[in-house]
Amino acid sequence: MLAMLNRHLLGKSLNRIQSNSARLMLASQSNSTSTKSNSDSEEDNVLKENPYYGVYAEKLRKLKEENLTAYREKVEKLKSMKKPVVDKLSKEVNNLITEKQTSEPEIKAKPARRLSQSYLVKQKKLDDVMNVELLQGKNAEEISKIWIQYHKEKKDTPVVSAAVPYKNYKLFYNKSIQYPMFVLPLPRGDQGYEFMFVQFQHNVDVSNCTAHLTPLIAYQKHKENAPECMSIEYYSDLIRENDADNSTVLMRSFYDYKLLSPMEATCLVNQLRIFYENKNTRHETLLKLFNEGHSEFHYSDVIACVETLSI
Structure with a gap:
């Protein structure tokens, strides 16, 4: 801003000086040689302080030779204008800098990730899915078949x-409440990995839950309106209170066959199970960092974990 003002003042002064040069030529010739020698140095220094002096140096030299009086008058004008203008602009700039520094918000840690929807919902129970009487009185193996x-x-x-x-599902369910969101890397052959965003929803009445999956790129663009490519449902309705650890939880997953193959769908189910079901410090650290939105979470670390799994 200061440079532009200096350039404007200098250019404007030159134009006015040149327009009056012929009219004032006689007056310039009446000055004595001794006065010219002493004042020239001071006048030149005033103009040379302008950062654009070099641009107009040749014009100044010619003007000085043609009209010395007009040249000196404009130098005096520049001397009288320069300091207050510069001081005023400097003060304004300093005020702006101070104002910016005081108005900038304090940098805070990245907030924890927020669920795009309420994860406590009224979900289906097992008897909404099939005739539960077919499973009554059956052991775990028979129920599974x-x-x-x-x-x-x-x-x-x-x-x-x-x-x-159920003994495996219990840890899975508790972690899904504590860490209701995550990402799973799906191998896509030579193309590398495609990340799937996972979000859990839990039943308000029983310990049932559903994991909803969508491509991460779609979620980043559309948020809760992103199209779902897969859902994984868990039904704990058959848990026996007096024998919970030997009870069975039923799982089923629906997927979009246009986006996922049966093998890829199975891979995602197994990845989810491994990250949430197993007691693994490394896996839980990744779950925690992701849900907290921590800067130390890296997608490459999730890929590294998956590459060591046999799924």
Whole structure:
């Protein structure tokens, strides 16, 4: 801003000096040689302090030779204008800098991630899915066979199903409440990995939950409106209070066959199980860092974990 003002003043002064040069030429010739020698040095120094002096140096030299009086008058004008103008601008700039420094907010840690929707919902129970009477009085192995066969018969619907021991599901469920969001890297052949964003929802009445998956890139763009490519449902309705650890939790997963193959859907189910079901310090650290929005979370660390798994 100061440079632009200096350049403007200097250029404007030169134009006015040149326009009056012919009219004032006679007056300039009446000055004595001794006065010229002493004052020239001071006048030149005043102009040379201007950062754009070099641009106009040749014009100044010619003007000085043609009209010395007009040249000196403009130098005096520049001397009288320069200091107050510069001081005023300097003060304004300093005020702006001070104001900016005092108005800038304090840098804070990145906030924890927020759920895009309420994760406590009224979800389906097992009897909304199938006739629970078919499973009454059956042991864990029999329940697993009936459940898996029931979904195999749904040939028009891409689905993965399994039975999970309650003692494993208990840790899985508790972690899903503590860390309701995560990302899973899906191998895509030569293309590397595609991350899937996971968000859990939990039943308000029983310990059932559903994991909703969508491509991370879609979630980043559309948030809660991102299209779902897969859901994984867990039903704990068959847990026996007097024998909970030997009870069975039923799982089924629906997926978009246009986006996922059966093998890829199974891979995601297993990844989710491993990260949430197992007692692994490294896995839990990643879950914690991601949900807290911590700067130390790195997607490459999740990939490194998955590459060591046999799924």
